[in-house]
Amino acid sequence: MAQTRIVIAAVGDLMCHESQIKEAWHDSLYVFDSCYSVIAPLLSDADIVTGNLETVHAGKAQIFTGYPRFNTPDEYSLATRRAGFNFLTTANNHAYDRADIGIIRTLHVLDSLGLAHTGTSPVNDERAKPKLFNIRGIKLGWLAYTTFCNDSIPPAHRKMLNLYDTTHIKEDIAWLRSLPDSLRPDKILLSLHWGYEYELEPRNEQRERAKWLCQAGIDYILGSHPHVVQPTERLTVVREGVAHECFVIYSMGNFLSGQRTLPRPMGIVVYLTLEKDTLNQVKLLSTEYVLTYVHLSKQIVGKKPKVSVRTKRQILPLAEWCEGEKAKLLPVSVVQDMKKMKQEVEARFQKADPLFKPRRTELPMKF
Numbered sequence: 001m002a003q004t005r006i007v008i009a010a011v012g013d014l015m016c017h018e019s020q021i022k023e024a025w026h027d028s029l030y031v032f033d034s035c036y037s038v039i040a041p042l043l044s045d046a047d048i049v050t051g052n053l054e055t056v057h058a059g060k061a062q063i064f065t066g067y068p069r070f071n072t073p074d075e076y077s078l079a080t081r082r083a084g085f086n087f088l089t090t091a092n093n094h095a096y097d098r099a100d101i102g103i104i105r106t107l108h109v110l111d112s113l114g115l116a117h118t119g120t121s122p123v124n125d126e127r128a129k130p131k132l133f134n135i136r137g138i139k140l141g142w143l144a145y146t147t148f149c150n151d152s153i154p155p156a157h158r159k160m161l162n163l164y165d166t167t168h169i170k171e172d173i174a175w176l177r178s179l180p181d182s183l184r185p186d187k188i189l190l191s192l193h194w195g196y197e198y199e200l201e202p203r204n205e206q207r208e209r210a211k212w213l214c215q216a217g218i219d220y221i222l223g224s225h226p227h228v229v230q231p232t233e234r235l236t237v238v239r240e241g242v243a244h245e246c247f248v249i250y251s252m253g254n255f256l257s258g259q260r261t262l263p264r265p266m267g268i269v270v271y272l273t274l275e276k277d278t279l280n281q282v283k284l285l286s287t288e289y290v291l292t293y294v295h296l297s298k299q300i301v302g303k304k305p306k307v308s309v310r311t312k313r314q315i316l317p318l319a320e321w322c323e324g325e326k327a328k329l330l331p332v333s334v335v336q337d338m339k340k341m342k343q344e345v346e347a348r349f350q351k352a353d354p355l356f357k358p359r360r361t362e363l364p365m366k367f
């Protein structure tokens with residue numbers, strides 16, 4: 001049998017601050033699609049495209065707001081779907097921003113858009129189950145947890161959010177391992193919302209937690225929450241006498257947000273390529289990244305005398321846009337900021353994990 005390869009593309013936090021809601025309002029409609037107009041082709045060739053949806057869709061009647069209690073128009077997730085995302089995780093500290101109504105309605109919106117999800121449950125009878133994938137014979141089990149929530153959740157809603165709990169994680173792993181052959185995952189992934197805001201390195205307690213998780217059966221950990229990019233780590237653990245190599249990215253930063261303080265506009269797309277060999281063993285063939293930058297530009301809209309200036313927000317692949325002809329399309333100060341952030345983060349990546357490599361990209365000169 002031929003070898004099979006699949007690609008997972010993962011990003012960090014998908015945020016929607018007040019400024020984003022305002023600028024998305026176009027002639028009585030919310031439109032977020034232009035945020036993805038440049039970056040979308042870099043997502044389209046992956047089999048799974050995932051991110052952390054750090055807001056809720058509680059509906060218009062609840063009033064759309066940014067930080068500290070998010071409620072975002074449904075069109076935000078629609079644009080995410082159109083950009084190529086097919087799986088969102090919803091376990092984060094903002095999941096309960098609009099109580100149970102927010103959780104329930106968000107999942108309904110994601111279902112209606114055909115976006116797979118895990119991390120929250122619409123009922124309190126049962127926690128969200130890990131998501132199962134089978135892509136060309138490569139099977140994955142995917143968990144999503146958050147180490148905290150901004151609100152204290154009453155007992156009547158406690159199972160609706162996957163709050164970090166080692167007993168629950170062990171139960172999930174045991175459930176995945178108990179599945180029949182046709183479903184039992186080759187690899188188990190965990191999207192974990194954890195860590196400390198704006199810190200560029202993980203703390204030791206996270207490194208210890210990562211070790212425990214890998215030992216318990218998690219193969220790849222995809223971290224979010226600090227709003228800045230943190231490095232990766234490879235851990236070798238022995239489970240039942242067999243050595244496993246695990247991969248951790250501690251934080252993937254903001255993929256889309258209203259945060260402008262450097263380096264918060266920078267995020268990352270992490271590409272994991274998995275291969276099933278002729279012996280039916282699934283292994284991690286490569287781990288690559290594309291740095292991203294949320295760029296703001298001004299656009300003049302309308303016709304004289306009724307012209308107005310509108311802010312346009314776009315996610316750019318950072319490395320490609322801070323060099324050559326493309327860089328000439330951006331203000332010099334923005335290019336300088338991008339170069340500085342790239343240099344700083346790549347130095348940290350190189351030190352932490354030289355196997356984590358930049359992915360080559362070549363996008364059209366489109367802006």
Ligand SMILES: [Zn+2]
Pocket residue numbers: 054092093094193224225
């Ligand atoms: Zn968070």
